[in-house]
């Protein structure tokens with residue numbers, strides 16, 4: 001039993017996805033709703049939960065008569081954090097375990113430290129146990145691989161984040177590929193990214209920035225399915241997975257700084 005939490009999550013997710021056929025006990029049904037928030041939730045990702053009253057802050061008119069809404073991300077983030085904290089609390093009651101997240105930092109980049117600080121604070125707020133593995137800039141690739149291997153095999157660690165970018169002499173692809181797909185909460189492992197790109201397949205995790213964008217739209221009452229959208233940028237962390245997610249909703253196209261952006265089409 002390498003990872004109790006991941007395993008119970010998978011089986012419960014299956015129940016969540018096929019809820020009409022499941023006859024789950026009260027404890028497992030509460031767990032499945034616990035875990036819904038933490039997973040990719042692909043099948044229901046396009047359902048509109050209804051606008052939250054404070055989500056739209058203002059409406060401004062553009063010259064062409066179209067209007068734009070400003071989404072209040074902070075209030076939505078607060079609501080999501082409160083929901084997750086509540087669900088983790090229930091998870092602790094039912095399986096007497098709290099989720100564990102390990103973050104690997106290589107080198108002393110100030111921006112990476114800042115991002116990690118934000119992630120640690122968010123985890124603390126919602127009740128996720130954190131482990132930080134820090135390496136100096138000059139460490140070897142093998143040292144990083146060894147710690148990732150240890151985290152892959154640690155049952156208290158349910159999620160692993162290797163903060164990017166890594167120093168030049170460390171092969172990012174090799175490290176990212178080495179993270180267990182079942183603990184790849186960033187969704188960067190080729191298995192998860194590949195499944196995101198393929199119709200009918202389900203990644204275990206979706207990169208957080210794209211998932212956050214979709215979540216902001218859905219919680220603001222925006223119907224996504226069939227709309228036109230253009231994603232500017234095709235980075236593997238944000239742009240590319242965002243356009244993959246939107247394609248699932250038959251929405252959106254991706255353009256970058258290369259090529260003629262004006263002729264870049266979008267599709268329904």
Ligand SMILES: Nc1nc2c(c(=O)[nH]1)N[C@@H](CN(C=O)c1ccc(C(=O)N[C@@H](CCC(=O)O)C(=O)O)cc1)CN2
Nearest residue numbers: 112115116119161162163164165186188207208209237
């Ligand atoms: N393992 C990972 N490494 C990196 C990731 C990641 O998701 N996983 N993403 C970035 C760094 N990062 C978080 O780690 C991150 C970068 C930027 C932002 C962000 O919100 N940027 C805003 C500006 C915010 C502000 O200035 O207030 C923006 O670009 O509009 C969040 C997180 C690389 N490494």
